[in-house]
Amino acid sequence: MAPPVAREATESDAELLLEWRNDPQTRVVSRTTGLIPLDRHLGWLRDVLASPSRLLLVVEVDNEPVGTVRFDHNSDHKNGGDSWEVSITVAPKHRGRGLSGAMLAAGERILTQRQRPAYILAGVHRDNAASAALFQRAGYVDVPAAGEFRQLRKTLS
Numbered sequence: 001m002a003p004p005v006a007r008e009a010t011e012s013d014a015e016l017l018l019e020w021r022n023d024p025q026t027r028v029v030s031r032t033t034g035l036i037p038l039d040r041h042l043g044w045l046r047d048v049l050a051s052p053s054r055l056l057l058v059v060e061v062d063n064e065p066v067g068t069v070r071f072d073h074n075s076d077h078k079n080g081g082d083s084w085e086v087s088i089t090v091a092p093k094h095r096g097r098g099l100s101g102a103m104l105a106a107g108e109r110i111l112t113q114r115q116r117p118a119y120i121l122a123g124v125h126r127d128n129a130a131s132a133a134l135f136q137r138a139g140y141v142d143v144p145a146a147g148e149f150r151q152l153r154k155t156l157s
């Protein structure tokens, strides 16, 4: 199998991204768990694509989309240094095949080519064992966080 390749998302990815976002397994570990309607999603997608503070990527294997990685600039700076928050979704039919680590790495490479993040943060639902395993294997470590979501952080500089 060819390695995953990340590219910038476009408006033509809208339906695919919404399908992945509205998948029940994705929603149950998200901060917003409701179904997102298409019109709201399209508005969100246009804003994201136009924003210099966000990087939305679609990852493909052999030209087939297998998931998405997104980075949002974290403007509060409370962690010291420039930080970005990562979010990742593997397409439901491609989950559990060990693709997520290479997908994350492909996304991080594009982020670090374009920005100078000091940290990347990941908010991981405490019930989301696969996601925690993914980020830990990729060098993210837990920082103290209260509530339903763990916070994992990778230091880059």
Ligand SMILES: CC(C)(COP(=O)(O)OP(=O)(O)OC[C@H]1O[C@@H](n2cnc3c(N)ncnc32)[C@H](O)[C@@H]1OP(=O)(O)O)[C@@H](O)C(=O)NCCC(=O)NCCS
Pocket (backbone or CB within 6 Å): 025, 026, 029, 087, 088, 089, 090, 091, 094, 095, 096, 097, 098, 099, 100, 101, 122, 123, 124, 125, 128, 129, 130, 131, 133, 134, 137
């Ligand atoms: C979380 C997610 C990105 C992981 O991707 P995946 O393709 O399912 O997982 P992978 O096959 O790449 O495996 C990643 C790690 O999770 C482990 N894992 C996979 N499925 C698991 C499961 N159901 N329960 C526990 N661990 C699991 C794997 O063993 C692997 O750990 P290892 O490297 O220590 O062996 C994917 O399941 C997903 O998109 N889920 C819905 C959205 C989501 O949770 N996003 C993350 C929000 S922070």
